[in-house]
Each structure stands twice: as structure tokens, then as C-alpha cells.
Amino acid sequence: MSDDRTAADDPYGPWGPAEEDELADLDEFLRVSAELTGFDVPELRATGMADEHHRTTLAHRVRDEHALVHLWYVGAWPGEAPSSARAHDHGLVWRTFRASPPGAAAPGHGSWAAAPAGAAPFGGSPSEGAPFGGSPSEGAPFGGEQR
Template sequence: MELHQFAALSARLTGFDSGELQESGMVHAYRQVVTEQVGAERLDKLADSVAVTADDPPRFTDDSARELARAITHLWYLGTWPGVLRPPFPDGEVPPSASGPFVVSSRAYEQGLVWRAFGGRAPGTTAEGYGSWAGSPSVATPLGAHGSDSAVAK
């Protein structure tokens, strides 16, 4: 899957537009994490299922697709991979998780969409400066609020 395709898929799942996701600088890293954890084939299958639905946000009838979509959304918002189950074996038995949860990087934490969704900054990443507690909090503009059609900015 190309970077722009992953950004477009992620935009459908997160509510931020693909340009905003590109600005975070995390598209390449997140695509790599998802591909390493679940494989390119499963990611492509999810993208195909999202492309054919007009629902926004997409609705999934397949549990595996829903789980992967949730994991990708979790990754974008929190900068952590939550872990996913591997697809079931042909006999219906569900194998153990491919990997457990992990933090992608300190940069992923800082760039988490959760902070942008409410116009804040990740704690411990940007110092406000001495005496900043004496005045009113600064207003950070949410990433999606720059005139875009982002569902998060509305």
C-alpha cells in the first residue's frame, strides 16, 4: 500500500483529512507498524472494504476488519499499537495476539491526534515557560480547525 493510500484510509478512520495526517509526519512510521504487525494483505483487505462503503465513519460486518480499523484509529490517536488478534484458523480457533501493545515512539506520543482533537499539547513535550500558570491557558488551534472539513474540527 502506498503512503497516500494509507493516509486516505487513515483519514476515513480518524476523521482528520489526509493532509493533516501527513503534517504529523507519522504516516510512514504508522504504515510500517501496521504492515509489520498484521501484514500487507490484511491492510489491503481493510482498505478495500472501506473503499466500497459510503458510510462515514465506515461500518464493518467483518470482525477482523473492525478490529484492525480500531487498532489503526487507536494508533493515530494515542501513538500506541494496541495489538490485534491474528485472523482465525480455518477450524475457527482464534490464535493468540500477534503482539502485545507497545508505544511506537516518543514522537508518536507527541503527535497523537488526541491532543489535537481538543486543541491541547501532549504533557511533557512543550514547555510553556516560567510563570505560565499565572495567566490564562494558551489556545492551541486544533490541527483540523484550519478551514478543513474534518469531522474532528466541527
């Protein structure tokens, strides 16, 4: 290939061969990942996914910053399934939202029957006949009348 090639012609994408070699080192991979994701290296290591995400990244010859961020937040390389269920469950997206991935952690039998901690019941004070208090029409879906 000639030296006057454009960025679109570069098979390495935004990371040239020198940067690709640097990412072969786990510590450098984590440093770059921390810079891109906004999480520091200890936080990335705490996900338990550093080695798996590093292997996933090295398996892709063409890399870009967006793909690396996507991998950390969602647990999958763009356009692919997550490398494991664990990768999805430990994605940074859940830490960002301070939530648990659906179905990843059992909340306990009957936990759905009570309002979340700190949440006011529908309609204020509890009353009989309504799921979380208030009158039956106040507990209706979308604030409408029960049908």
C-alpha cells in the first residue's frame, strides 16, 4: 500500500500497528480503557472482566475507540453477542445506572409484591383493594380508569 493512503484505507483503523502492539499488554489496555470509559483502572479490574475483554479486543484486528467502550459498557464487541453471560452482567452500563441487569440476581421470593425501598405507595396512604394503596382507580395502569 502506498504512503498516501487515507484513514479509510487503513486496515488498523484509528489505532495503527504501534498502538495495536501496546494494547497487547494488559496494563496498557486497561490504561487506554480507563481513559475511554471514564472508570479508573481499579474499577475496571473490579468488574472481573479485564482479562476477558482484553482477549476479546486482541481477537479483533480492526479496532476503534467506540468498539472498546461498547465492549466495556455492554459486554460485547459491536455486532456480536456478549462473550459470556458474565460479560453482559458485569457491563459498566449497570454500574452507571446503579442497577442490576434483568434476571442476573435473584431479588428473593415475593420481593415484587412490595414497593421499592423509599418509594411512596400509589395514591399515598395504603387502603384495601388497591395494589400499593390509594383507590383502585389510582393504582390503574397509566393513571386511567380500571377496565
